[in-house]
Amino acid sequence: MSYTVLIVDDDPALRRVTGLILARDGYRVLTADTFEAGQSALDERLPDLLIVDVRLGAFNGLQLVVTANRTIPTIVMTGHEDITLRRAACQFGAEYLVKPVPAALLLATVRRQLGLEEPSSIAARLAP
Numbered sequence: 001m002s003y004t005v006l007i008v009d010d011d012p013a014l015r016r017v018t019g020l021i022l023a024r025d026g027y028r029v030l031t032a033d034t035f036e037a038g039q040s041a042l043d044e045r046l047p048d049l050l051i052v053d054v055r056l057g058a059f060n061g062l063q064l065v066v067t068a069n070r071t072i073p074t075i076v077m078t079g080h081e082d083i084t085l086r087r088a089a090c091q092f093g094a095e096y097l098v099k100p101v102p103a104a105l106l107l108a109t110v111r112r113q114l115g116l117e118e119p120s121s122i123a124a125r126l127a128p
Contacts, residue, residue, distance in 0.1 A: 003114055004028040006047035008038035008064060009077070010056055014099070018051065021103045022110065035059035042068050049113055054078035054085060065092045073113035077101060 005027045009015050012033070019029040030045055032038040035056040042050070042064065050072050052061035062085070065074050074094035078085065081098050089096040095109050111117035 002026065002028055003048040004030060004045065005049045005051060005110065006030045006032065006038065006041050006045070007051045008032045008035070008041070008056065008061065009051075009053040010034065011053070014053075014077075018106065021106060025107055025110075027110070035061075035064065038064050039067065042072070046070070047072070049110060050074045051110075052076055054082075062088055062092060062094070065094060073115075075106075075109055075113060 005022050007015050007018050007029060008031075009018070010033050015031045015033065019031060022029050030041055030047055032041045038052065038056070041047070050064065050068075052064050052074065054061045054076060055078070061076055065072070071093075074092065075097060076085070076089040076094045077097045077099050079099045086096045095113060097105070097109060108117065
C-alpha cells in the first residue's frame with residue numbers, strides 16, 4: 001500500500017528535500033507552503049500523515065492538527081527546541097523533531113507514526 005504524506009512548510013528547500021527523501025522511500029508526497037494551503041490539502045486529499053512546520057506565518061502548525069476534520073498522524077518539525085511546544089505536540093499525539101532532521105530519523109518517525117514499525121526497532125537502528 002502506498003501512503004500519502006502532506007508536508008506543510010514555508011521553506012521551499014525543506015519541502016523539496018523532505019519530499020525527495022520520502023518519495024525515494026516509496027511515499028506519495030503532497031506539499032503546501034502556507035497554513036491555508038495545508039488546511040485545503042487536508043480537507044481535499046486526506047493524506048495518511050502530516051508533516052508540519054511549527055511556524056507558518058501568523059499560524060502555529062499545531063493548529064492544523066487541531067482544526068483537521070479527522071485525526072491524522074502528525075510530525076511537527078521546528079528549528080528550535082521548545083519544551084512547551086514539544087508537550088503540546090505530544091498531547092495531540094504528534095512527534096516533535098528539531099531541524100535539521102537526519103533522513104534515517106525522519107523515515108523511522110514516519111514509519112512509526114503510520115504504525116509500520118515498532119519504537120524499539122527504530123532505537124536499535126539509530127544507535128551508534
